[in-house]
Amino acid sequence: MSRIGDRGEMEAFVRSVELGSFSAAARELKLTPSALSKLVTRLERSLKVRLLTRSTRRVTPTPEGELFVARCRRILAEMEDAETEVGRSRDRPRGKLRMHMGVGFGISQGWKALPPFFERYPEVELDLIIEDRRLDLARENVDLSTWSFLPDDSALLARKMFDYQRVICASPEYLRRHGTPRTPDDLARHRCMIVSNVPLQTQWMFETSGGQRVFELAPAISVNSADCKYRFTLAGMGIAQFSEYVVADALRDGRLVQLLPDCHRSETLTQYVVYQRDRLRLPRVAAMIDHMVATFQERPWRYPEAGKRVPLRRVK
Secondary structure: OOOOOOHHHHHHHHHHHHHOOHHHHHHHHOOOHHHHHHHHHHHHHHHOOOOEEEOOOOEEEOHHHHHHHHHHHHHHHHHHHHHHHOOOOOOOOOEEEEEEEOHHHHHHOHHHHHHHHHHHOOOEEEEEEEOOOOOOOOOOOOOEEEEOOOOOOOOEEEEEEEEEOEEEEEOHHHHHHHOOOOOHHHHHHOOEEEEOOOOOOOEEEEEEOOEEEEEEOOOOEEEOOHHHHHHHHHOOOOEEEEEHHHHHHHHHOOOOEEEOOOOEOOOOEEEEEEEEHHHOOOHHHHHHHHHHHHHHOOOHHHOOEOOEOOOOOEOO
């Protein structure tokens, strides 16, 4: 029976897949590219299967490599966990933490929680993914993630971080050039923007004299990046709807203005921290979950000055 030679072969293979390059993986693992390539080749010979397709610019996993890399990630994680638990104190967070955040939350608010955590726990290493994609936490060896919905997998658990709503915004420059919408019907004469790959982006809810009404947008700009939509809005290209935590700073300092606040109705949404059930026993994972909940449960973007509420700038 063929056997894997050592842990170094698996690490060389996994990092080559993740970074897409022998040279990049070699730099991280402090090896020469030729030494790293030999480790991967030795692994392929042991398994009697090709794991990677090589080109002059990239290495990509074969179908067999895709299957094997997921298993290798789990094995390496288990080995690290065992090392952490044996010979070291269990109550002191340390080791690598693989974490995911969505782009909007991660760039606007999530990153702010991390410096205090790593100041307190300097022996924890961070592998952070900021991407708008629903990850398979087990297959991709992710310890925890931030989601705006509850998981439907019994192997995953979730803790609520905070509730939030969406707001409609435009820049002062856009409003100066195009005027300010005073009613939902006015939006038909404006340049509205949406994220094209998010469901129901063209449907905005309002409370009118006749009751609740869904306004169906005919967007002037569609883009598949929420961050790009935010930058377009700051640049005065149109009107858009955002999660409140994304635009809180820009509303507060006047770079954006909230529109139709008295009639716009957004459903209350919830942001969760989601994690693999069996990872909660690891001190670094438990500590980060507690830290994220404690940091965001009071929605600090609404109270940036030690509990004193700073109102968001808006047009009434």
